[in-house]
C-alpha cells in the first residue's frame with residue numbers, strides 16, 4: 001500500500017516537473033511583450049485619448065485595434081527580421097561606456113554597424129518606420145492600412161516601455177531568474193490591471209520630435225530594468241519555493257505559476273511601476289497616432305462627421 005502511494009507521489013512529481021518545463025518553455029517563446037492581455041488592454045485604452053476628429057473612426061474599430069495588438073509577435077515565427085524590432089539591449093552599449101546612443105538610424109549605423117544594431121535590437125528606429133507608414137496611410141486615406149499600422153505601431157511602442165525589453169538579461173537568464181519577463185509584463189497586469197489601474201490618462205499630445213520622445217521612454221525602461229531584477233531577487237530570498245510558485249489551470253493545462261501571494265508582494269515592492277509604464281505606453285501610442293494624422297494634413301476619417 002505504501003509502495004502504491006509512493007508510485008502515485010512519484011508520478012505526481014513527474015507530472016508537475018513536466019508541467020513546469022512546458023510552462024518555462026512557453027515563457028521562452030512568448031516572453032517578448034506585455035502578454036496578450038496587456039497589449040489588448042493598452043491598445044483598447046489608447047483609443048480614448050484621441051481628439052474628436054479621430055475618435056469616431058478608432059472607436060468604431062476598437063475591436064480590431066485590440067484583437068490585432070499581438071500580430072507583431074505572431075510574425076516573429078514567420079519572419080526572421082521581426083524579432084529585433086521588439087527590443088533594444090541598451091546595456092550592451094552602456095557596458096562599453098556608451099551613455100547616449102546616436103538617435104538616428106544613420107548615425108547609429110555609422111558608429112556601430114548595422115549588424116551590431118540588429119544583434120541588439122532596433123525598436124526605436126522600427127517605430128519610426130511604422131510612424132512614416134502610418135502617416136502615408138492617413139495621407140492616402142487607406143482605412144485598412146491605417147488600422148493595421150495603428151495596431152502594429154502600438155505593439156512596438158508598448159514593448160519599448162517594458163524595462164526588460166531594454167536589457168540583454170531579458171528573461172533573467174543571467175541572474176537565475178528565469179521567467180521574470182512574463183512575471184512582470186504578463187502575470188502582474190493580468191492580476192492587477194483591470195481592477196486596480198487608473199486608465200484615465202488625459203489626451204494625446206502632438207509630438208514635435210517623435211524619435212526623441214521614444215528614446216526618452218527607452219532610457220526610462222533601461223533605467224528601471226535593474227530595479228525589476230533586483231527587487232525580485234531580494235523578494236525571492238524571503239519566500240520559500242512553495243510560497244513563491246503555485247499550480248494553476250490555464251486553458252485546461254496545469255501550469256506552474258508565480259503564486260498570487262508572491263505576485264502581490266512583488267507588485268507592492270515595485271510601487272506602481274507596472275501601472276506607470278502601462279499608462280505611459282497608452283499616452284505614447286495615442287500621441288503617435290495623433291501626430292501621424294496631423295502630419296498627414298488631418299484628413300477627415302469616416303464615422304467622425306455626423307450624418308444628416
Ligand SMILES: [Zn+2]
Pocket residue numbers: 032033034072073086155159
Ligand atoms: Zn513584442
